[in-house]
Amino acid sequence: MSEIVLELNNLACGYAGHKVVEDLSIHLRAGDIGCLLGPSGCGKTTTLRSIAGFESVSAGEIRLDGQVISSPTRSVPPEQRRIGMVFQDYALFPHLTVAQNVAFGINKHPNRQRIVAELLELVNLGKLGQRYPHELSGGQQQRVALARALAPEPRLLLLDEPFSNLDGELRRRLSGEVRDILKARGISAMLVTHDQSEAFAVCDQVGVLREGHLQQWDTPYNLYHEPATPFVASFIGQGYFIRGQLLTPDTVQTELGVIRGNRAYQLPTGSAVDVLLRPDDIVGRDDSALTATITGKVFLGASTLYRLELPTGSVLEAIFPSHDDHPLGEVLGIEVSADHLVVFAAQGSVNVSAQLPLEQVIAAGASA
Known part of the structure; x- marks a missing residue:
């Protein structure tokens, strides 16, 4: 098993006497890329700045390679931590050339x-060393910032929303390139983002934060298929909760019929539960007695996302291949294919995101 590079143990931190993060415990293995993910104000950047040494720690500790670098009684200066940082705004020196910045x-x-020549080749800027930052595109400037952070051979690299200033396609391509570079050099890194697609594409482990508290630290796959809390279930990916009744530990009665999953839940038989259904859980079936009316659709290229209204008035979403095209108002036969059944004890009303326009739901899922 890989050694542990970064440990946060029962961490509490903030700024100006205001506690932002509490009781945060995570660890990052050597060569892995981790991520802190969550909505604005949840404590992601505060935690990253505490790891870097820019913010104090009020409780718990931060360890790098087993050594305490931050605690209420000890703080190693940032320049002595062997931690590199890539900022959202690049933070390049405008009066220095690309090579001089690196x-x-x-x-x-x-x-x-x-070293400079090797790093510029690594980030595909080998011929641009004598240019100045203002002569480069946003993506090229971010590559310079990455090369500069890698030059001192840091033990850990921190990336604070590094791609947020880039357009969608460049952001996707550059994030993949950065992952390849870090993996090729075996560099451990921690990324902060509010974009879950970016987190899933780049990172090995992702921590979902909510109001300063860790909801789950896990692989992207497990966050999507095995969410630990209703918040993680609703924040990660797209989906809706429908109300059901637990018939057996692995079977739920819902308005969509009886749904059987691949695991047992430690909830009382007969109790009310909320069942998470994602667009890929709903499939079309012409001979199904269960039907839904198409009330919205968004073309996504290779696929189309449909909003479906059940006869009861409940709303779901389904994603079909784009060549399987259906008009608004069509009544479809559907069935549930949810082997990875996710249920929680019923909590008040079910998911209210069903009231949003479909386009807003798409946008929220892309930027959350």
Whole structure:
């Protein structure tokens, strides 16, 4: 098993006397890329700044390679932590060339020129070393910032929303390139983002934060298919809760019929539960007695997302291949295919996101 590079143990931190994060415990293995994910104000960046040494710790501790670097009684200065950082706004020096920016942290290194040349080649900027930041595109500037952070050979790299200033396609492509670079060099990293698609594409482990508290630290796959809390279930991916009654530990009676999953739940038989259904859980079936009316659709290219209204008035979503095209108002036969059944004890009303326009739901799912 890989060694642990970064440990946050019962961490509490904030700024100006205001506690933002409480009781946060996670660990990152060597060579892994982790992520702190959550809505604005949940404590992601505050935690990252505490790891970097820019914010104090009021409780718990932060360890790097087993050594305490932050606690209420100890704080290693940022410049002594061997931690690199890539900022959202690039933070390049406008009066320095690309090569000089990359060399900034290793000016006294005897092999400075060789290191700079290798890093510029690594980030596909080998021929642009003599240009200035204002002569580069946003994606090229972010590559320079990455090369500069890698030059001192940090033990850990922190990335604070590094792709948020880029357009969608460039963001997707550059995030993949950054992952490849970090993996090729075996560099451990922690990313902060509010974009779950970015987190899933780049990271090995993702921590979902809500109001300063960790909801779940897990793989992207498990966050989607095995959410630990209703918040994680609703925040990750798209989906709706419908009310049901637990018939057996692995069977639920719902308005869609009896749904059987692949696991047992430790809830009292007969209790009310909320069942999570995602668009990929709903499939079309012409001979099904269960029907729904198409009330909205969004073309996504390879697929189309449909909003479906059940005869009871409940709303679901389904995603079909785009060549399987259906008009608004059509009544479809559907069935539930949810082997990874996710249920929670019933909590008040079911998911209210069904009241949003479909386009807003799409946008929220893309940027959450």
